[in-house]
Amino acid sequence: MAELRTEEMVLNMGPQHPSTHGVLRIELVVDGEVVVDAVPHIGYLHRCFEKHAEAMNYQQVVPYCDRMDYLSSMSNDFGYVLAVEKLLNIQVPERVEYIRVIMTELQRIASHLVAVGTYGMDIGAFTPFLYCFRDREMILDLFEMTCGARLLYNYMWPGGLSHDIPPGFVEKTKAFIKHFRPTIKELNNLLSYNEIFVKRTANVGVLPAEIGINYGASGPTLRGSGVKWDLRKDDPYSVYHKFDWDIAVGTGEMGTLGDCWDRYMVKVWEMEQSLRIIEQAIDNIPEGDVQSAIPKRIRPAAGEVYVRSETARGELGYYIISDGTQNPFRVKARAPSFVNLSLLPEISRGYLIADMIAIIGSVDIVLGDVDR
Amino acid sequence: MHNFITYYLGSGLLGSLVSSLLPFVWVMTYALVAIYLELKISAHMQDRLGPMRTGKWHGWAQPLADVTKLLQKEDTIPTAADKALYILAPMLVFVGSYAAYAAIPFSPAYIGANINLGVFYIIAVSAIIVLGILMAGWASNNKWSLLGAMRTAAQLVSYEIPSSLAILAVVMVVGSFNLNDVCAAQSGWFWNWFVFGKFPFLFITFIIYFTASLAETNRAPFDIPEAESELVAGYHTEYSGMRFAVFFLAEYANMFTVAAVASVLFFGGWNSPFGTFMSGPVWGAFWLISKGMALVFVQMWLRWTLPRFRVDQLMYLSWKVLTPFALFNIFAVGLWMVLRG
Numbered sequence: 001m002a003e004l005r006t007e008e009m010v011l012n013m014g015p016q017h018p019s020t021h022g023v024l025r026i027e028l029v030v031d032g033e034v035v036v037d038a039v040p041h042i043g044y045l046h047r048c049f050e051k052h053a054e055a056m057n058y059q060q061v062v063p064y065c066d067r068m069d070y071l072s073s074m075s076n077d078f079g080y081v082l083a084v085e086k087l088l089n090i091q092v093p094e095r096v097e098y099i100r101v102i103m104t105e106l107q108r109i110a111s112h113l114v115a116v117g118t119y120g121m122d123i124g125a126f127t128p129f130l131y132c133f134r135d136r137e138m139i140l141d142l143f144e145m146t147c148g149a150r151l152l153y154n155y156m157w158p159g160g161l162s163h164d165i166p167p168g169f170v171e172k173t174k175a176f177i178k179h180f181r182p183t184i185k186e187l188n189n190l191l192s193y194n195e196i197f198v199k200r201t202a203n204v205g206v207l208p209a210e211i212g213i214n215y216g217a218s219g220p221t222l223r224g225s226g227v228k229w230d231l232r233k234d235d236p237y238s239v240y241h242k243f244d245w246d247i248a249v250g251t252g253e254m255g256t257l258g259d260c261w262d263r264y265m266v267k268v269w270e271m272e273q274s275l276r277i278i279e280q281a282i283d284n285i286p287e288g289d290v291q292s293a294i295p296k297r298i299r300p301a302a303g304e305v306y307v308r309s310e311t312a313r314g315e316l317g318y319y320i321i322s323d324g325t326q327n328p329f330r331v332k333a334r335a336p337s338f339v340n341l342s343l344l345p346e347i348s349r350g351y352l353i354a355d356m357i358a359i360i361g362s363v364d365i366v367l368g369d370v371d372r
Numbered sequence: 373m374h375n376f377i378t379y380y381l382g383s384g385l386l387g388s389l390v391s392s393l394l395p396f397v398w399v400m401t402y403a404l405v406a407i408y409l410e411l412k413i414s415a416h417m418q419d420r421l422g423p424m425r426t427g428k429w430h431g432w433a434q435p436l437a438d439v440t441k442l443l444q445k446e447d448t449i450p451t452a453a454d455k456a457l458y459i460l461a462p463m464l465v466f467v468g469s470y471a472a473y474a475a476i477p478f479s480p481a482y483i484g485a486n487i488n489l490g491v492f493y494i495i496a497v498s499a500i501i502v503l504g505i506l507m508a509g510w511a512s513n514n515k516w517s518l519l520g521a522m523r524t525a526a527q528l529v530s531y532e533i534p535s536s537l538a539i540l541a542v543v544m545v546v547g548s549f550n551l552n553d554v555c556a557a558q559s560g561w562f563w564n565w566f567v568f569g570k571f572p573f574l575f576i577t578f579i580i581y582f583t584a585s586l587a588e589t590n591r592a593p594f595d596i597p598e599a600e601s602e603l604v605a606g607y608h609t610e611y612s613g614m615r616f617a618v619f620f621l622a623e624y625a626n627m628f629t630v631a632a633v634a635s636v637l638f639f640g641g642w643n644s645p646f647g648t649f650m651s652g653p654v655w656g657a658f659w660l661i662s663k664g665m666a667l668v669f670v671q672m673w674l675r676w677t678l679p680r681f682r683v684d685q686l687m688y689l690s691w692k693v694l695t696p697f698a699l700f701n702i703f704a705v706g707l708w709m710v711l712r713g
Contacts, residue, residue: 124680
């Protein structure tokens with residue numbers, strides 16, 4: 001029999017596709033179901049964050065930071081206010097630092113819950129997703145009782161916070177921790193160690209540590225490859241140095257080091273570590289006024305600053321140039337999702353279309369963060 | 373008296389018509405109930421309530437509202453689609469699922485067609501579904517649909533083999549392809565059912581058949597032809613309105629077909645679990661439907677618990693696990709029969 005003539009097919013995945021986690025378009029070159037090449041096309045959610053920031057004063061930028069990575073708004077604000085405070089050279093009260101850390105860690109758990117839940121859905125398990133959302137709801141309730149917002153908080157201001165924590169917050173947070181510890185076990189039984197789930201994710205989309213570092217990956221994506229790199233420990237900011245916790249890294253337990261399962265599991269382990277940080281912080285919040293250090297008017301001296309912090313998705317950096325006026329001259333955000341997404345072609349060649357979904361999900365991008 | 377309708381109305385036009393429409397009434401009612409159950413069961417498994425408002429009491433009218441909505445929708449056919457095939461495909465899929473109902477013995481007094489090759493007929497007629505799905509995928513002229521259709525063809529053809537081999541084991545025990553005879557062979561108390569150790573290997577046979585039948589109905593964890601997170605909606609991506617509803621209906625009809633066949637082959641069909649207690653033509657229908665619905669529930673339960681296999685893992689499971697086991701199983705059943713006389 002003469003050899004069959006076969007052709008490669010170009011397949012557009014997205015921007016309206018259920019599993020691209022937003023408006024991402026991936027141009028797939030496929031041979032049957034095998035992915036030959038994958039080119040991500042971005043920009044569908046571009047909202048001119050950086051240009052907007054130049055047209056308003058320093059305080060007004062905070063709500064825009066909320067909208068970058070809308071799943072971890074607290075962490076985005078945290079990085080921005082740290083940068084502005086460094087530019088102004090002001091010290092915030094200890095109480096503010098503690099509350100910021102608690103909020104950021106709660107946000108990290110909420111964000112990882114979405115990542116883990118939707119990842120299960122990508123693989124075809126619908127139910128864990130709703131369990132994750134049930135628990136995330138409790139965190140959102142905590143945020144709501146603090147600042148009134150459930151998704152975009154505008155909670156952290158340069159120099160302080162918009163509100164102090166309300167009465168009952170500490171008790172409710174403790175109740176959440178008590179509820180959430182067993183839930184992680186339940187999640188592991190239902191999804192993480194499920195035979196089919198492991199088969200689908202182990203040995204898929206392997207990211208060797210070296211390639212991850214060369215591309216500038218960070219966060220759970222890099223830690224999944226076994227690299228112990230977390231800015232909260234390696235370049236401590238705020239009061240993170242006061243707490244005792246471990247960096248979760250991938251172990252290659254189910255397959256190869258740096259596969260999708262490792263990247264997924266790092267998020268589950270990180271939720272446990274975040275609980276540890278919250279537990280230590282919640283009992284030791286010092287007394288004080290959370291708004292005492294807020295400057296009346298922000299007009300930093302001319303200069304520039306780069307501050308990086310660890311969000312749920314990785315290293316978020318803000319580069320701010322001040323020209324001495326009340327508006328920033330330039331704000332540049334180095335978004336973790338954007339950098340991590342650039343890995344996609346590297347780790348998806350040669351796998352099947354179904355694996356492609358697993359790989360996109362495991363890199364855990366938020367399109368708002370990619371496009372800004 | 374295999375069919376009470378033709379018994380009373382004669383086997384002329386009227387009798388045949390009523391007799392063949394009876395399962396249709398059942399499929400329609402069942403589909404509505406099953407959709408409601410799927411909504412509610414999935415909801416309760418996922419710690420939520422599901423529909424609560426439509427029709428006041430626990431959202432019982434939700435499926436009716438859904439059907440009404442689908443009926444009102446615009447019927448769109450993509451410009452680039454192959455129109456004739458596009459229209460034909462959902463009908464063919466439904467015909468394939470519905471035709472199987474002819475040979476299902478609902479009760480000792482009602483079987484659409486009491487043919488000697490009942491099981492054989494069901495396997496054969498279900499194969500039409502593959503054709504319909506391939507047609508839908510090809511005619512839509514959409515790459516996702518085509519991928520879904522290719523997956524379906526591979527999957528359905530592969531899984532027909534272990535499921536047929538599993539059925540064959542039961543046929544060997546009974547010595548007949550007729551489903552009424554299979555039921556009759558399991559009469560008496562529930563320990564006479566094939567699944568409970570009358571022949572020890574038949575339990576394994578049941579597991580093989582049930583797994584393969586999940587794949588044949590495109591249900592999770594084998595729902596890769598329509599895998600919504602990968603292929604958008606697979607072969608029916610381009611379908612909307614009532615044409616989509618027909619695919620949906622066919623899927624639910626098919627779920628019950630395999631559940632009914634499983635309950636006939638392994639759970640005594642229309643036999644009462646308690647000997648002669650609550651048995652007879654009417655109770656027979658009750659028992660078969662209850663058993664079928666119980667297995668449909670298991671299918672839903674699995675769907676909302678398990679993640680989805682990948683296409684190559686699916687093939688691996690069929691060819692390297694289920695098929696060898698089914699073959700070994702037939703050999704073991706044969707050996708058992710020879711040794712036990």
